[in-house]
Amino acid sequence: MDAVTRLAPYFDLQLRFAARLAEVGGPPLGEAVTWYTNLHRRFGLGMARRDQPASALWRRLLDGLGEAPDHAARLAWTLECFAAAPPEQPPPGQHRFGCFACDAPDGSGVLKLHFSNADGDDVSPLAEARRARRRAELTAMFAFVAANHPDAASVRGTSWLYHLEAYRRLYPPGYAASRRPPDRPLHFHGSSSWGQFLDHRGAIKPAARDRMLANLPALDPLRLREAFPLPALLVTAPIDEFLRYYGVR
Known part of the structure; x- marks a missing residue:
């Protein structure tokens, strides 16, 4: 199945979400598509940034x-424009280890984790058969962090994936147990919320899509997280917990 056909239901859902958000007092449709869907990234344009002008392709789509x-x-x-879009690229500056990636620590020493299916x-x-492989990737990543980022003080993740035991079991118990609603506004133009609607083959999950569609009539622009079947969760823990857990220190 080609990418346009495979992702059509996914784009359909996100366009419906953006249109409903515009209807209930959110930003205009173009802004809603830019900042509250992950189409910009799916179009191979990277994460949308407010300090950069929109590309010609993106302006054409919004027009x-x-x-x-x-x-x-x-x-x-949208599908016509997507067919002409460049391939999706990983965000610049991330260090990737198989299915995992991390950013360099920020000014407060916070290391952010990311996950995507790189098995192909x-x-x-997240199958049990892949658990050892995932563990090896995380061990390699934190060995890299220990060697190259001594300023790393803590680890932070925000994702729908922390609802899944198959994902949480890959991490130190204290990190997994810290999950809670985010303490700051969420970004909705990545995969921390939108990733839950695709399976590991990149196809739509009908049950998750239908739950989201059922939530749209009551969409509250001030409580967007609650429209998602698995609202993104925040997890944090000191870096030392990870270094000990993976045998790096």
Whole structure:
């Protein structure tokens, strides 16, 4: 299945979300698509940034969305633009180890974790059969952090994935047990919330999609996180817990 066909239901859901957000007092449709969906990244344009001008491709997409008479036309236009888009690229500056990646520590020593399926086969990256591989990737990552980022003080993650025991079991128990609602506004233009609607093959999860669609009539622009079946959770722990857990220190 080609990417346009495979991702059409995913884009359909995100366009419906953006349109509903605009209807209930959120930003205009173009801004909603830019900042509250992950289409910008899926279009191979990286994470949208407010300090950079929009690309010609993105301006073309938004212009067409503004002129489209209905949802069907908006989806068709989005798929047409996507067919001409460059391949999706990993965010710059991340250190990648298999399915995991981390940013360099910020000014407070906080290391942010990321996860995506890099296996490229028909087995879930969180399957029990892949647990040892994931553990090895995390061990390599934290060995790299210990050697190259002595300023790292803590680890922070924000994702829907922390609802899953198969994901939490990969990390130190204290980190997994710290999960709670985020203490700051969420970004909705990545995969920390939108990733839950795709399976490990990159196809839509019908049950998750249907739950999200059922939540849209009551969408509250001040409580967007609650519209998602698995709202993103925040987890944190000191870096030393990770270094001990993976035998790095």
